[in-house]
Amino acid sequence: MENPLITIKGLRKSYSKGKTRSEVLKGIDLTIYPGQIIGYIGPNGAGKSTTVKILCGIIPDFEGEIKICGHDLRSQSNEIKKRIGYVPETGAIYDLLTPNEYFELIGTLYGLDINTIRSRSSRFLDLFDMGKNSDQRMDTFSKGMKQKILLIAGLINNPDIIFLDEPLSGLDANSVILVKEILSRLAKDGKTIFYCSHLMDVVEKISDRIIIINNGLVIAEGRFEDLRNEKSATLEKLFAELTGREEKTIETEALFNS
Amino acid sequence: MVKSALFLIRIFRVPIEMTGVNYRQFEILLKMKLTADFRNGTGAFRNHTSKRNSFIYQSLTYALFGAMLGSDDI
Numbered sequence: 355m356e357n358p359l360i361t362i363k364g365l366r367k368s369y370s371k372g373k374t375r376s377e378v379l380k381g382i383d384l385t386i387y388p389g390q391i392i393g394y395i396g397p398n399g400a401g402k403s404t405t406v407k408i409l410c411g412i413i414p415d416f417e418g419e420i421k422i423c424g425h426d427l428r429s430q431s432n433e434i435k436k437r438i439g440y441v442p443e444t445g446a447i448y449d450l451l452t453p454n455e456y457f458e459l460i461g462t463l464y465g466l467d468i469n470t471i472r473s474r475s476s477r478f479l480d481l482f483d484m485g486k487n488s489d490q491r492m493d494t495f496s497k498g499m500k501q502k503i504l505l506i507a508g509l510i511n512n513p514d515i516i517f518l519d520e521p522l523s524g525l526d527a528n529s530v531i532l533v534k535e536i537l538s539r540l541a542k543d544g545k546t547i548f549y550c551s552h553l554m555d556v557v558e559k560i561s562d563r564i565i566i567i568n569n570g571l572v573i574a575e576g577r578f579e580d581l582r583n584e585k586s587a588t589l590e591k592l593f594a595e596l597t598g599r600e601e602k603t604i605e606t607e608a609l610f611n612s
Numbered sequence: 613m614v615k616s617a618l619f620l621i622r623i624f625r626v627p628i629e630m631t632g633v634n635y636r637q638f639e640i641l642l643k644m645k646l647t648a649d650f651r652n653g654t655g656a657f658r659n660h661t662s663k664r665n666s667f668i669y670q671s672l673t674y675a676l677f678g679a680m681l682g683s684d685d686i
Contacts, residue, residue, distance in 0.1 A: 450648040462640040491651070 357424075359515060359546050360386040360409070365418035367404055378404045380570035382418075386563075388514075391537065391547040393561030395554070395589075397597050401570045402550045403443070406519050409548070410440045423514065436464065439513035443520035447500050449492040453479065456492065456503060457510055464511040471510065478506040481536075482529065497524035505533065515546045522553060534560055558589040568597045614646045617671035628679045642674055 365382040368375055378401045386392055396402050407413045409420065411431040420427040422434045448456060454475065461471030479485045482502045492500060501524045508516060518537075522530050537547055537560055551557050557564060558578055566574040566581075573596050574581055581592055618639060629635050649670070 448644065448648055450651045451644060455644060455647065459640055459644045463637055465636075 356387050358385045358421075359388045359423060360384065360548075361419075361421045362409075363419040365405070365408065365416060365420065367401070367408060367413065367416045378570050379408075379416075382567070382570075382572055384565065384572065384575075386546060386548070388546055389541060389544045390563050391541045391549060391561050393557035393564040394548060394550045394567070395552060395557055395564065395593060396567040397552070400567045400597075402567065403519055405567075406440075406517050406548065406550050410438060410517055411435055412440075436511075437514045439508040439511060439516045441505050441508035441516070441518045441521045443523050447492060447503060449495070449500070452489045452491055453484070453503050453506075454488050457507060460507045461510050466511060474510050474512075475506060478509065482506070482532065498526055498529060501525055502529065509536075509540075513545070515548065516540065517548045517550070519550045520552075521549075522551070522556065530556070554588070554590040554593055564589065566593060566596055573597070614643060614650060617646060617668060618643055620668065621671060621675045624675065624679075628675070631679055633679055638675075638678055642671070642678055645674055646671060 362382055362384040365379050366377065367379040368377040378399075382401075382405065394402055394405065404413065408416050409422065409427070411427065411434060414428075414431070423437050425431075425433045427434060448459070451459070454472075457471055457475040458468065461468075461475070466474075476485065476488065479488050482505075484499065484502060487495070487499070492503065495503070501521070505521060508518070522533060525533065534556065537549070541547055541562075549557065549561060562577065564575065564578055564581060565572055574592075578589060581589075621639070621642065625635055628638060
């Protein structure tokens with residue numbers, strides 16, 4: 355069997371605010387293999403973004419053991435960062451810069467030469483129909499346009515693992531289709547995609563393994579076909595069933611009936 | 613003006629690199645920070661009469677702090 359690309363053992367993370375301490379992740383264990391598209395889903399506050407930020411090295415203090423590409427995340431995070439791409443939901447983009455300047459910044463930090471940066475970014479910009487905007491300041495861009503820039507920046511170093519945290523946020527329908535195509539193509543090329551979302555239909559279509567978390571714990575994982583049972587024909591229903599949304603539906607009914 | 617500031621900072625390339633800083637990364641961060649500040653009109657760029665001098669001072673300050681923060685010893 356292939357060596358795992360990501361191994362997570364007993365991942366815990368808690369935040370303190372004053373005297374209160376809330377545990378966001380309560381012991382996550384995961385093994386991810388190369389070439390998989392992982393759909394990582396859960397309700398708001400389940401710990402999805404925290405997991406992704408820990409895996410990308412953005413949150414350095416956590417409990418547990420994480421190995422990515424054979425490197426320990428605590429001691430070799432720079433080696434890991436060279437091989438990953440991260441697309442945040444709403445990134446702090448430097449919007450006084452132009453896309454070309456922004457890609458030059460990101461690409462140079464990854465150690466790419468300027469010609470590689472220019473050729474990769476122009477291909478992606480053309481794909482997203484944004485070639486004409488390459489030298490415009492990004493403070494005039496819409497949310498969707500900025501999200502496309504973040505997507506390109508996440509892919510510019512040709513990473514082995516791509517972490518996407520709600521990447522379709524603010525994108526129009528055509529761009530959503532395009533991103534889905536790009537993700538499928540990347541997976542075919544052997545890239546591992548860690549896709550974090552609450553858009554069930556997209557996760558259901560593109561993921562070949564689904565992980566559902568709730569209250570900081572993995573409550574289900576596997577292929578959608580394996581997770582599905584008679585009651586849950588769609589991922590949305592399965593998700594509602596596992597995360598307790600069905601009870602809320604009854605409560606909503608009761609509220610309006612009263 | 614950004615280019616001339618970077619040219620000036622390049623004189624200190626060797627001592628900066630001696631502190632363990634990756635100069636290419638250091639330079640791109642400085643370049644983008646100065647570009648953004650210049651466009652935003654913040655910091656030293658508010659006063660147009662002494663714009664050039666202020667720009668040089670700001671570039672040197674960023675370079676100094678960048679080298680300190682980016683060095684291996686810290």
